[in-house]
Every structure is written in structure tokens, then in C-alpha cells.
Amino acid sequence: MTHEKDSMFDQMTSRGHERLCFHQDPETGLRAIVAIHSTKLGNALGGTRRWYYESEDDAVYDVLRLSKGMTYKAAISGLPMGGAKSVIMMPHRNHPRTEVEARAMGRFVDTFNGAYIAAEDVGVDIEFIDWMAGETKHVMGGETVSRGGDPSPWTALGVFHAMRACLIHSGQCEDFFGKTVAIQGVGHVGQNLCRLLNEAGANLLVADINKKNLDLAVDMYGATAMHDDDILKAECDILAPCALGGVIDGKMVEHLRCPILCGAANNILDDPEEDAVALKTAGIVYGTDFVVNAGGLIHLAGMHLGMTDDELVRKNDEIFATTQQILEHTVHASSSYAAAVEIAEQRIADGQGLGVHAG
Ligand code: NAD
Numbered sequence: 001m002t003h004e005k006d007s008m009f010d011q012m013t014s015r016g017h018e019r020l021c022f023h024q025d026p027e028t029g030l031r032a033i034v035a036i037h038s039t040k041l042g043n044a045l046g047g048t049r050r051w052y053y054e055s056e057d058d059a060v061y062d063v064l065r066l067s068k069g070m071t072y073k074a075a076i077s078g079l080p081m082g083g084a085k086s087v088i089m090m091p092h093r094n095h096p097r098t099e100v101e102a103r104a105m106g107r108f109v110d111t112f113n114g115a116y117i118a119a120e121d122v123g124v125d126i127e128f129i130d131w132m133a134g135e136t137k138h139v140m141g142g143e144t145v146s147r148g149g150d151p152s153p154w155t156a157l158g159v160f161h162a163m164r165a166c167l168i169h170s171g172q173c174e175d176f177f178g179k180t181v182a183i184q185g186v187g188h189v190g191q192n193l194c195r196l197l198n199e200a201g202a203n204l205l206v207a208d209i210n211k212k213n214l215d216l217a218v219d220m221y222g223a224t225a226m227h228d229d230d231i232l233k234a235e236c237d238i239l240a241p242c243a244l245g246g247v248i249d250g251k252m253v254e255h256l257r258c259p260i261l262c263g264a265a266n267n268i269l270d271d272p273e274e275d276a277v278a279l280k281t282a283g284i285v286y287g288t289d290f291v292v293n294a295g296g297l298i299h300l301a302g303m304h305l306g307m308t309d310d311e312l313v314r315k316n317d318e319i320f321a322t323t324q325q326i327l328e329h330t331v332h333a334s335s336s337y338a339a340a341v342e343i344a345e346q347r348i349a350d351g352q353g354l355g356v357h358a359g
Contacts, residue, residue, distance in 0.1 A: 291323055
């Protein structure tokens with residue numbers, strides 16, 4: 001879908017962005033965008049998404065939305081970090097990823113002198129990160145040149161904690177035994193979530209447009225495969241979108257057959273202000289995306305900030321209490337999203353001028 005929007009400056013102004021930077025590398029053909037939403041609380045760590053966009057407008061729309069979400073994610077997680085994100089615009093869907101492209105992206109990231117720190121997102125893996133790290137020290141999530149590794153097991157663990165909080169808030173026990181969880185997208189995060197839920201005794205319904213990933217979830221975790229058109233409407237105890245964003249809008253809310261919506265995808269709601277109200281009206285408990293999927297950021301940003309292994313685990317555990325706190329606030333707010341934004345914005349306002357610049 002093509003997003004025709006206001007001018008770029010108007011889009012930046014309305015979302016409160018500091019910087020929107022474009023780069024094209026003549027040698028490799030790389031076309032990339034870095035959006036820095038906020039550095040009020042510190043330097044900004046956010047993933048690099050490598051994706052085929054139908055238009056430049058779509059890429060700008062994606063990077064602006066994602067980077068703003070990172071500001072909220074860091075603030076709600078109590079990290080002294082800002083919010084940013086980058087996208088690489090693939091020239092066509094199956095364009096192969098190469099070391100020269102990754103290095104060109106690394107050089108672009110390096111121009112921000114650490115105000116922007118890159119990491120994995122959809123389409124970017126550990127190897128790509130280490131290639132980028134050949135050109136800049138401002139990247140996390142690699143295994144050889146940079147450090148931190150794949151953040152998705154930590155993201156999945158955080159979502160699992162948030163699901164427990166959602167179950168308790170909806171008056172159920174937090175035991176997953178016999179509960180049915182429907183997962184859209186069983187990639188990096190989705191597979192790890194399947195593992196945790198399977199160990200906890202949940203029944204799994206899964207869908208993925210990638211047959212290899214779908215088969216893996218079925219074979220490894222005894223999940224039942226569903227068609228990707230049906231998964232969002234599946235009857236279940238928890239619906240967990242773990243693919244791409246924008247999958248739930250006001251219309252889709254009417255078709256949901258789950259008391260809880262809690263997944264890893266960024267920007268699950270097409271229009272979070274409106275759709276989160278529709279969810280509350282429909283009596284569906286919504287674990288706000290930027291709260292519940294913060295585990296990966298907490299892990300990489302925490303390492304970057306020098307936290308110990310114990311501190312990293314404790315910080316991930318906090319996702320349970322933070323989700324509970326927001327759901328309690330939701331009783332007085334228009335939606336759980338509004339409650340989460342209110343708390344995040346208050347933290348950013350309180351922390352102004354105290355930013356830690358990790359260099
Ligand atoms: P991934 O690319 O490894 O997995 C995504 C999976 O979704 C793939 O298997 C893909 O085939 C599938 N998919 C795409 N469109 C689909 C559709 N319409 N129906 C069904 N399946 C579909 O990505 P990931 O790292 O697992 O991240 C998943 C989501 O979580 C993304 O939105 C990402 O931004 C978000 N997220 C990831 C992390 C992390 O640590 N990786 C952290 C925070 C948020």
C-alpha cells in the first residue's frame with residue numbers, strides 16, 4: 001500500500017522527529033534512510049530494516065513510525081536511550097544481501113558518531129550486522145566483530161512475561177497449560193515464543209507465508225498450522241502478531257475472537273490511537289507493542305550501557321510489572337496504548353537534560 005502523506009518536514013514535525021537522513025551509495029547502489037526521533041534521554045539504538053518498499057513514501061512512513069516507537073520503547077523500559085531506526089530500500093524483492101552493501105550501510109551509520117546505533121530488524125541478521133561492524137563501532141547484535149548476538153530470544157521472553165501480565169489482568173491464572181495461543185509469523189521471535197509457550201504447556205496455532213518457518217514450528221513445537229488469511233480471526237486465548245505491523249485496524253477488531261492481543265510485531269495497530277480504543281471497547285486486553293516487545297532493545301542497549309548479565313535478566317523480567325502497571329492505568333485512560341504513551345512521555349519529560357551519551 002502506498003502512503004501518500006504530508007511533506008517530509010510536516011511528517012517530521014507532527015511526529016516530533018529530530019532528523020531524517022537519506023543516503024545513496026553510488027558504488028553499491030545502497031539506498032538507506034536513518035530517522036532519529038529523539039535523543040533527549042540519550043543516544044538512540046534501533047534496528048536496520050532491509051525491505052522492498054513499493055515507494056519512497058512507504059519507506060519514509062515506515063522509518064518515521066518505527067523510530068518514534070523506539071523512543072517510547074526505551075523510555076517505558078527505563079533505559080537512558082533515545083529512539084531511532086533505519087531502513088534499507090531493496091531495489092527488488094529478492095535482491096541478495098551482500099557484504100559490500102552492509103559495509104556501505106555501516107559507513108552511513110558511522111556518520112552519526114554514535115547518536116544512532118544500529119542493530120537487527122526484519123531482513124538483517126547477525127552476519128549482516130558483523131559486516132556493518134567492519135565499518136563502524138556504532139552497531140550492536142553481531143557475534144564476531146560486534147557483540148550482543150541475535151536479540152530475538154530476549155524479545156520473545158519479554159512477550160512471554162507480558163502475556164502472563166495480560167492473563168492476570170483479565171482475571172485468569174498465569175498458567176499457560178491448556179491455553180491456546182495463535183501466532184502470526186514464526187520467524188526469529190515467533191520460533192522462540194513457540195518454544196517458551198510449548199515448554200509452558202500451551203497449544204499453538206501458527207501461520208507464516210514462509211513454509212520452511214511454518215514447518216519448523218509444527219515439527220519442533222507441535223503447533224497446528226493455519227492459513228495466513230485465517231490466523232488473526234482464530235479462536236484463541238491470546239493472539240500474538242509476530243510478523244509485520246499494521247495488521248489490526250478498527251474493522252479487524254470486530255473479527256477478533258481472542259480476549260488478549262499481545263505480540264512482538266512493531267506497530268501492530270494500523271492507527272494506534274483509534275484502534276486501541278476499539279480494542280478496549282470490545283473488551284480485548286491489549287499488551288501495547290512497544291512495551292511488550294522491548295526485550296531485544298533492553299538486551300542490546302543494556303549491554304551497550306554496561307549492564308551485567310544479572311541486570312539484563314532483571315530488566316527483561318520488569319516487562320511483566322510494566323505491562324501490569326500500564327494495564328492498571330488503562331482503567332482510567334482511553335486505552336492501554338494511551339496509558340503507555342502517557343507514562344513514556346512523562347519519563348521523557350522528567351529525564352530531559354539528563355541524557356547519557358554512550359559515545
Ligand atoms: P523475522 O523476519 O525473522 O520473522 C517474521 C516472520 O513473519 C517471517 O517468518 C515471515 O515469513 C513472516 N510473515 C511476514 N508476513 C507474514 C504474513 N502476512 N502472515 C504470516 N507470516 C508472515 O522477524 P522477527 O525478527 O521475528 O520480528 C518479527 C516482528 O517483531 C517484526 O515486526 C519486528 O519488527 C518485531 N520485533 C522484533 C524484535 C527482534 O528482537 N527480532 C524486537 C522487537 C520487535
